[in-house]
Amino acid sequence: MESEPLFKPGHTACAGCGQALAARLVIDAAGSNTIVVNNTGCLEVFSTTYPESAWNVPWIHSLFENAAAVASGVEAALIYLGKKDTTNVIAQAGDGGTADIGLQALSGMWERGHDILYVCYDNEAYENTGIQRSGLTPYGANTTTTPPGAKSIGNICYKKPMPEIANAHGIPYVATASCGFPQDVQRKVKKAISIKGPKYIQIHVPCPLGWRHETELTYQIARLAVETGLYPLIEYENGKLAAVRKIAQPKPVEEYLKAQGRFKHLLNNPEQIKQIQEIADNNIQKYNLKG
Amino acid sequence: MKEFLEGSRAVAEIIKLCKPGVISAYPITPQTHIVEELAHMVADGELNAQFVNVESEHSAASVVLGAVATGVRAFTATSSQGLLYMAEVLFNISGLRLPLVMTCANRAISAPINIWNDQQDSVSLRDAGWIQLYAENIQEAADLHLVGYRLSEDKSIMLPVMVCMDGFILTHGMETVDIPQQEEVDKFLPPYKPLYKLDPAQPLTFGLLADPDYYLETRFAIQETFKDVLKMLPKINEEFKNHFGRDYKDGLVEEYFTRDAEKVIVAMGSVCGTIKEVVDAQRAKGKKAGLLKIISYRPFPYAKVYDALKDVPRVAVLDKAVSPGAYAPLAIEVKATFSGKKKAPKVVSSFVAGLGGRDITPESVKEIFSKLTQKEVSLEFIDLKPELLKEEYGE
Secondary structure, three states, X not given: OOOOOOEOOOOOOOOOOHHHHHHHHHHHHHOOOEEEEEOOOHHHHHHOEOOOOOEOOOEEEOXXXXXXXXXXXXXXXXXXXXXXXXXXXXXXXXXXXXXXXXXXXXXXHHHHOOOOEEEEEEOOOEOOOOOEOOOOOOOOOOEOOXXXXXXXXXXXXXXXXXXXXXXXXXXXXXXXXXOOOHHHHHHHHHHHHHOOOOEEEEEEOOOHHHHOOOHHHHHXXXXXXXXXXXXXXXXXXXXXXXXXXXEXXXXXXXXXXXXXXXXXXXXXXXXXXXXXXXXXXXXXHHOOOEO | OEEEEEHHHHHHXXXXXXXXXXXXXXXXXXOHHHHHHHHHHHHOOOOOOEEEEOOOHXXXXXXXXXXXXXXXXXXXXXXXXXXXXXXXXXXXXXHOOOOOEEEXXXXXXXXXXXXXXXXXXXXXXXXXXXXXXXXXXXXHHHHHHHHHHHHHHXXXXXXXXXXXXXXXXXXXXXXXXEOOOHHHXXXXXXXXXXXXXXXXXXXXXXXXXXXXXXHHHHXXXXXXXXXXXXXXXXXXXXXXHHHHOOXXXXXXXXXEOOOOOOEEEEEOOOHHHHHHHHXXXXXXXXXXXXXXXXXXXXXXXXXXXXXXXXOOOEEEEEEOOOOOOOOOHHHHHHXXXXXXXXXXXXXXXXXXXXXXXXXXXXXXXXXXXHHOOOOOOOOEEOOOOHHHXXXXXXX
16 A cells, blocks of 8 residues: 555545445555546546545546547557556546446457556446436346336346456456455456556445445445345456355345345335346356355 | 648648657548558558557547647547547547647538538537638648647647648648658657646646536636637747748738728638639739638637728628528628627628538639629528429428
């Protein structure tokens, strides 16, 4: 850790914000020789309201969907200047900025092979604009654009498989992480920046406001997502599954769901809970998480 | 050295001499030849630059944004749909006060899809905070890029420049062009020394959220800087003349037989060459015709236009773009020039021509002069085919 924090306190994130926690972990692990390119979103808003900035590294925000492309330009400029080998480039965004509106630019960045670490802070909805559904909103969740009702159980789509989409580009390192496992986040960031080429890390970050849970439960809820099998922590190197975080005794998904208002409408619906349990079970089987 | 070159090649040669460190582009007709030439130069080792082939114009503009923010001179080029797709990023670049030069190879906007020339693309982006300079011929197109980098990177300006050249007419046409020597260019355009950049040694935050307490002043600052551009362009063009011998005067407008003229056409871009021919022919017959060529559309040089036209009785404005439901874009500016002024032309008539590549011939220009009577024309399309307007739809 640096003596002076690279992501300083005093920003305006909500109490219990998982993204603020993860963002600090990421930049502290990457170190001060890092240029950060940030998409529009909560993180940009709460950390850089003029005339204040929480960032103690060079940092730029351009638009909602172009961090991967702006970072590509930063990286190309560093190569031209002969400074790439001594400077890390991180592009970072929320889940909407990554999996939806920013996916084209991100695909371009991956395919061209830029030496950039892309970090997606996955809080599973457009929290900044008021909790609308994104491509990474989980099945069943109540968001302001997928409200449950007489004819709706909430969000009927499954999370877009971003790690697999990343892998399909043939990039050298892809991982998921969770702010409930801080040391694991930092280990993965350090590993990623030690590898040349495009890297993708997707970090699960609870949002007390959008998920409607108590602010002191962020850490526990993030861990429950992993411990139920709903958010498997996996690592791919050169397209091959290299490591997973094992779950000794998977917890039932209800434990995760019942702590959050966004799933409250499903708690008396055994059929829906069964369906979500199946998602977890499939993950456990697919990634061999048990053990 | 004088060479017989395609317009795109001439622009690429000039860009090479400007030594950008990062070039990024996405293919769109008729911009492609420019970036293809640059790609060859990079591939052959003649130009030391990172050439980033992107998946869209949005990303092309974003890549050069990132490069300039990191302190490296950059270049991109596009046309038409590509320019519109970039629009969001273009506003962002000027808001971030990043200096950049791009080429817009002017082309019509879809639908219907049409790859040929008019100026609807760049004119539609007049409010993006970019300086917009329009070229009459290939030599001017090449030279405006050099002027553009000097202007854009001036510490008192720090705004991006769009050099607009008519698609096909200038990008694919061939002319004898004077391409300067590297040493001369180096003297005129020193290496880019950023006023601010992304640098771990001195961490700065770019692109912050400005709430209602701060946003308005950022727009005011850009508005004020555009006034400085009106003063800076003549200075840079004076230096340009001393280095390269070509004299673009103030670099804002070109007056062609306007001083004693009874009828003047105001226009931008390659059509000015055609208008000059017609003016010459009219003058030979003793008719007092003239042309006012607008080089700088943004900033719009109101004072220069006023000075040039205040004693001209009849003025026609020729637009290669429209603003549906309003006067044509350039006509709006010319009319606004005389608002509340003591002197003004008796007539400011507005004509639209050449949309989607319809040739503007000397005959079209003559027609405009002949329609420039005592009766003001609110807005008239020239060279319309009446037979195509007869079709009826529905019952």
